[in-house]
Amino acid sequence: GAGVSQSPSNKVTEKGKDVELRCDPISGHTALYWYRQRLGQGLEFLIYFQGNSAPDKSGLPSDRFSAERTGESVSTLTIQRTQQEDSAVYLCASSLASGRAEDTQYFGPGTRLTVL
Amino acid sequence: KNQVEQSPQSLIILEGKNCTLQCNYTVSPFSNLRWYKQDTGRGPVSLTIMTFSENTKSNGRYTATLDADTKQSSLHITASQLSDSASYICVVSATGGFKTIFGAGTRLFVKA
Numbered sequence: 001g002a003g004v005s006q007s008p009s010n011k012v013t014e015k016g017k018d019v020e021l022r023c024d025p026i027s028g029h030t031a032l033y034w035y036r037q038r039l040g041q042g043l044e045f046l047i048y049f050q051g052n053s054a055p056d057k058s059g060l061p062s063d064r065f066s067a068e069r070t071g072e073s074v075s076t077l078t079i080q081r082t083q084q085e086d087s088a089v090y091l092c093a094s095s096l097a098s099g100r101a102e103d104t105q106y107f108g109p110g111t112r113l114t115v116l
Numbered sequence: 117k118n119q120v121e122q123s124p125q126s127l128i129i130l131e132g133k134n135c136t137l138q139c140n141y142t143v144s145p146f147s148n149l150r151w152y153k154q155d156t157g158r159g160p161v162s163l164t165i166m167t168f169s170e171n172t173k174s175n176g177r178y179t180a181t182l183d184a185d186t187k188q189s190s191l192h193i194t195a196s197q198l199s200d201s202a203s204y205i206c207v208v209s210a211t212g213g214f215k216t217i218f219g220a221g222t223r224l225f226v227k228a
Binding site: 041042091107110 | 158
């Protein structure tokens, strides 16, 4: 596709349930990022994948959050035992080549997660 | 602590007017500074990027400035249009690997 795509666009779940969010990066982009954006707040970095290197998980807020990426393609962000404070928009971005700070990140439309 | 602070938090202007958004940062060592535009319900889209040696960069009606000495940047929007209504996010990256800090954004409302 032409850009980063994410699914689902909206997800409503009950507290305590697990959810999986999907990100399809731009073809050829080796770097992939997940961010969380709470209502009215800035983006919080969650996790970063670069090629086959070990991911940078330093932004994950708790062990209920995990993410996987197969090669340089699709990534899945999983939140286990969801809590109400997990309600936010989860944004995925990808960038070309090395994933250096200089590379432009292209963002997907996000998944709006609501935990009841 | 690496931080990016933006002001004002929100701004309302009339269509056709100019406005300037501010960004102060403490990210170090500095690599680059970007301004993103985020429309409601969409992901952010990059407007400009500036490195240490650049002090101004334009993209149509958007002009960004950077003062690396005072660690301040501004985004000036000329002849605003209704479609400029969005959040504008200042993003600063550090060298030495991936470290990117996002500001909370300025919410701009352009009224007819």
